[in-house]
Amino acid sequence: MTELTDSLEIGGCELPNRLYRAPVLECAGNGEGAVDTLVSELEPSAASGVGLVFQGASIVTPEGGCAAPNMTRVHDPDFVARLERLTDAIHTHEGKIFLQLAHGGLRSMATWHAAYRERNAEERQLAVSRPPWQLRALDRLGLLSLAPDILSTKETYELAAQFGRCAGHAVDAGYDGIHLSAANMSLIQQFLSPFYNRRDDEFADGVRFLEAIHDAVRDHAGDIPLVTKVPAETVAPSFVRRHISMAEAVETAERLTAIGYDALVPVEVSTFWDMSIVRGAYPERAWEASELRADYAAAFGGRFRARAVAFLNRLQARRFDREPGWNAEFCRRVRERVDVPVLLEGGLRTRADCDRYLGADGTTPAADAVGMARPFYAEPRLGTRLLAGEDALCESCNNCTVPQVAGEPGRCRTPSVVREKGRLERDGAYE
Structure with missing residues (x-):
């Protein structure tokens, strides 16, 4: 039987327990205060006992590729060297930190963010192939703006090399491992998906x-631990005929293990950037925030379009109910076929669910480690309570996520949760 507090090894990196902070947007950017922001966002997780912290998707190219505002770029070795202050802070608490490397491809802001397109009119999106007809139709309707720059074979090798160079910068700055963003409609998922490729x-x-x-x-x-997400496009809309099936995704996981990846994060996703990424309730409070309406309008190209996106968000919230550990069955199938650690994330909120999927009750485990993401927006020092047997406060209301399209940092915006977190702080629950 495996407990949450048991240690785990990933590619030679020894983790003190099996709880990790899954990658989310820190909205730190690359400006003067970027390192301070990352330290303030991530150090509390390690201080609370979380064994592994994933720094959120960081872009490997000097321009383009950002899927949301204020993402951090890690192409510049001088900037990454400054992040040694972050890795030192994590190590002070005996935690480990992996850097997630990413590129948005057709999901980049030049595709969907109207104000960004106006400021960067010449920017093109890196593309695996000619965009699917569904995206081209949205482009003709003016809902997206496609200017694809289809990667040649030589350019694809060069982009892979750029991922490697960024990993080298990370090693020099003290990072303990690398995590590839290969889901949520990232460029890597686009390579894997027959819908795009x-x-x-x-x-x-x-x-x-x-x-x-x-x-x-x-x-x-060198031999720095290397982890990647493995997408199965099982929640793609019914009109998408070509997508990654569950069987194909399990086969991909086997091949990646044979190639030499040190751990895998299986996730069930769509072929589009939709509510399958952040399942849960419709974030009404976030959409109705009066101080953000102008920002939403700027992002989506007008108030009417912003309301249309909100309406689609409401419909999808009904489709993608939050089931705790929604990737568990996929993880279990992968774990049966590979001999590297399998990491589970997606809707976990209670210690009981963490223990159950780790097999603490004597049943067959679904995974070797479990992660949470949005709950750390509400409780930066959540690890203290989880490792003590308590549950996260997060209600999966998603009010923390929608404002990020306007460049807002991730933080809990639900009053009942904020009040309860304040009470717990006064009672010393995070000490």
């Missing part, structure tokens, strides 16, 4: 891109 070269097999990244990371960063 219609190539006729060796990268028609999307796993080849992940193999090229693996090799580049080994060239630039």
Whole structure:
């Protein structure tokens, strides 16, 4: 039987327990206060006993590729060197920190953020192939703006090498591992997905891109632990005929293990950026926030379009109910077929669910480690209570996520949760 407090090894990196902070947006950017923001966001998790902290998706290119405002770029070795202050802070608490590397591809802000497009009119999106007809139709309707720059074989190898160079910068700054953002409609998912990938070269097999990244990371960063998400596009809309099936995703996981990945994070996703990423309630409080309406309008191209997006958000919230551990069955299937740690995230909020999926009750485990993301917006020092057997306060209301399209930092905006967190602080629950 495995307990949450048991240690775990990932690629030679020894973790003090099996609880991790899953990657979310820190909205730190690269400005003068970026390092301070990252330290203030992530150090409390390690201080509360969380064994592994994933720094959220960080862009590997000097321009383009950001899926949301204020994402951090890690192409510049001088900037990444300054992040040693962050890694030192995490290590002071005997925690470990992995850096998640990413590129948005067709999900980049140049596609969907109207005000950003106006400021960056010449920017193009890196694309695996010609965009699917569904996206081209939205482009013709003016709901998206596509200017795809389809990667050649040589450019694909160069992009993989850039992932490797960024991993090398991370090693020099004291990071303990690398995590690849290969889901949530990222560029890596686009390589893996038959919905996006219609190539006729060796990268028609999307796993080849992940193999090229693996090799580049080994060239630039040595044997640093390397983790990736593994997407199964099982919640794609019914009109999407070509997508990654569960069986194909499990096969991908086996191949990645053979290539040399040290741990896997299986996730069930869509082919689009939708509520399958952040399942739960419709975030009415966030959409109705009067101080953010102008920002939403700027992002989506007008107040009417912002209201239309909110309406779609409401419909999808009904489709994607939050089931605790919604990736558990996928993780269990992968775990049966691979010999590296499998990490589970998605809707976990209670210590009982964490224990159950780790097999603490004697049943077959679904995963070797469990993670939470949004609950740390509400309780930065959540680890203290979880490791003591208590539950997260997060209600999966999603009021923390929607404001991020306007460049707002992730924070809990639900009064009842904020009040209860304040009470717990006064009572010393996080000490």
